[in-house]
Structure formats: C-alpha cells, structure tokens
Amino acid sequence: MQTIDQTLDEVLILASTHFKVPREKLSPDDDFFKTLAIDSLQALDLLTRLEQHFHVELPDYELQGVSDFRSLAGRIQARL
Amino acid sequence: MKSAIENRDRVTPEGRQSRMKQFTGQSLSWDLKDGVIELSLHRAPCNEIGLLTLSELEKFAGALEGLAAESHALIIHSSLDCGFCAGADLRELYQGVQKIAKSEARKGVREFLERVHGVMNTIDAAPITTIAAVHGVTFGGGFELALVCDLIIADKMARFCFPELRLGLIPGFGGIPRLKRDLGNAVVRDLLLTGRSINATKAQSVGLVSQVVGEGEALKVARATAAQIGKFDHRTTIVAKQFIKPIPYAELKLEIDIFCDLFAQPAVEAGLRKFVESTDAQPYLP
Numbered sequence: 001m002q003t004i005d006q007t008l009d010e011v012l013i014l015a016s017t018h019f020k021v022p023r024e025k026l027s028p029d030d031d032f033f034k035t036l037a038i039d040s041l042q043a044l045d046l047l048t049r050l051e052q053h054f055h056v057e058l059p060d061y062e063l064q065g066v067s068d069f070r071s072l073a074g075r076i077q078a079r080l
Numbered sequence: 081m082k083s084a085i086e087n088r089d090r091v092t093p094e095g096r097q098s099r100m101k102q103f104t105g106q107s108l109s110w111d112l113k114d115g116v117i118e119l120s121l122h123r124a125p126c127n128e129i130g131l132l133t134l135s136e137l138e139k140f141a142g143a144l145e146g147l148a149a150e151s152h153a154l155i156i157h158s159s160l161d162c163g164f165c166a167g168a169d170l171r172e173l174y175q176g177v178q179k180i181a182k183s184e185a186r187k188g189v190r191e192f193l194e195r196v197h198g199v200m201n202t203i204d205a206a207p208i209t210t211i212a213a214v215h216g217v218t219f220g221g222g223f224e225l226a227l228v229c230d231l232i233i234a235d236k237m238a239r240f241c242f243p244e245l246r247l248g249l250i251p252g253f254g255g256i257p258r259l260k261r262d263l264g265n266a267v268v269r270d271l272l273l274t275g276r277s278i279n280a281t282k283a284q285s286v287g288l289v290s291q292v293v294g295e296g297e298a299l300k301v302a303r304a305t306a307a308q309i310g311k312f313d314h315r316t317t318i319v320a321k322q323f324i325k326p327i328p329y330a331e332l333k334l335e336i337d338i339f340c341d342l343f344a345q346p347a348v349e350a351g352l353r354k355f356v357e358s359t360d361a362q363p364y365l366p
Contacts, residue, residue: 041126041162041163041216041217044216044217044239044277045216045237047239047277048236048237048239048279049237051279051281052236052279052281057278057279057282059274059276060241060276060277061274061275061276
C-alpha cells in the first residue's frame, strides 16, 4: 500500500497537470481553491479526476472544509 | 378533474400544430435532422431551470408530438462547458418567494412544479427513444431531466447528485419516483439521504448510466446510438418502451404534495437564503 507522502505527491502532480500550474508552485499546505484559482465547479472536476486516478469514491460531504492538498490526500489515503 | 401531471395539453401550446423543426431560444434550442431531434441547453451559468427555461421547455414539449412523427430519437444535451444542468434556479426561486406572501409562494411553487412535471411526463412518454448525453454537473433538476430519458450516456467527467435534502426539500421534478423505477431502493436512499454526488463510473455500476464515454464524446456517442436505433421498426420500439417504462403518475403527484408541504417549513427559506448568499468556496454543498 502506498504511503501518504506518495498519495500527496500524486495529488499535487494531478492538480499541476490538469490545472496547468507548475508543480514547484504547489505546496502541501496550500489552499487549492486559491493556488489553482478554481471555483466550486472546477473543484468537482478535481474530485472526479482524483476518484478516477486513485480508484476510490470520495463523498463530497467528507471534503467539506477541506481546502489544502495535505488534508485532501489524507481523505484519499483513508479510502485506499 | 384531470391533474396537470397527466394533462399533456397543458404543455402543448403553439408548438403542437406547427411542427417546429428548428427553434433557437434564450435557454435552449432544438433541431430535427435525419430523424433525430437534438435539444441543446445553453443558459448560463449552468442551465438552471427557472421560469424562462421552463417556458421554452414547454414550447419544446408542445412541439414534441409533431416532431416525433418525423423522428426516431431525441438527444438532450448541454452546449455549456460546466455541465448538463445544475437543477432548479434556486436564486430565482428564493428571490421570487421573498416578494410574495407565504401562502402565495406555496401556491406558486405548486404551479411551477406541475408545469415542470407536465414537461417531464411528455418527454418521458415520447413515442421515440430518448437519450440524455450528459457531462459535468448533472445535479438536482438536471439529474431529474436526464432520468426522464430512456438512456443516459455520460461523459466520464459527469457527476450526479440530489442535493435537495440539504435545503430541507426533496427532489421536486419527479426524481424519486423515476429513480425508484430505474434502480434499487438502496441506491435511491444513498443518493437521496446523503446528498452526495457520484461520478459516471459509479452511476454506470449501479445501472443508472448505460454508457460511459471519454471527455467531450457524449454527444457523438449519443448520435451514433440514435443512428443505430433508427434501424429498428419504429412501432415495435414504441410498444417495447411502453411495456418497459411505465410512468409512475401517482407517485409523481405525491412527490409534488410532499415537496409543497416541506416548502412551507422555515428551514427551507433559511436553507435557500444560505445557498443564495453563500460566498463559500463550495456553494454546491448548501
């Protein structure tokens, strides 16, 4: 099973690739709404891509209040 | 007296006689070509269904009988990037009820819902095969619009959700009876009671979606499916559809009653206000 650091790294790479923000500009504790400059609809898009990438289901109510990459990776890790 | 739910004449104004093969409105357009009707939703921000969209949907429903006589399939899709449809226009609903007395608001909501059900029932019963080609946000009333169709073809980025309970309401456009018709009750309860959204792959795994396709491919695949459907005997298709897809009129009527009862509760106004005034980064989660 992969570690939380690996999961976090994959989340950052996926966000960087899809939203076209250089990977080096993304930090684990960044607010992804601000760093990626995304709205709620784009956040749904991110959620779907994460579910597809990690082959997990992420109920959106679990993500309420989650806005940094590290916490997001933690929620994913709990379902791997 | 016949209820508006069953009264298809309610949604058949000028269009029925005129067989309008093409229409371009402010919120939707349609076009009949090679036996396939394509209904395209295009009202920003995400095809929210308010009075304007409803009036154009009624125009379409009115024209559908005439169009169906010259076609074998209907494809409903959105031309907006954000998705298929984000559901009822909650901002319009909230602003509308603020202007009138509560008793009037309740009456107005019932009338609105009965008009919506008239459209939904007409499309549901259409004597042609209907396909919802969905992508992105397919929430609430948008999900319910997709559910009236015989087939749902989903872009892999589509998401489905019934968020109504978060507002103190139930889906009001026929969603629960139609979901119950199509899926097991456990899935219905999951979607309804948690209000969570599910992706296209999950939706296919529970039997909601017939095909999951690549990004931006839903309309193309729907067109190919419609072409295949056109090879079959049209009368047999109508008989098969009527046999397999009964319309749950009694439950649909009950849904309107329950919705209107709930709408009178103070929690709903508070929920709508919170949603409308929210500056939250995730306003789709009221």
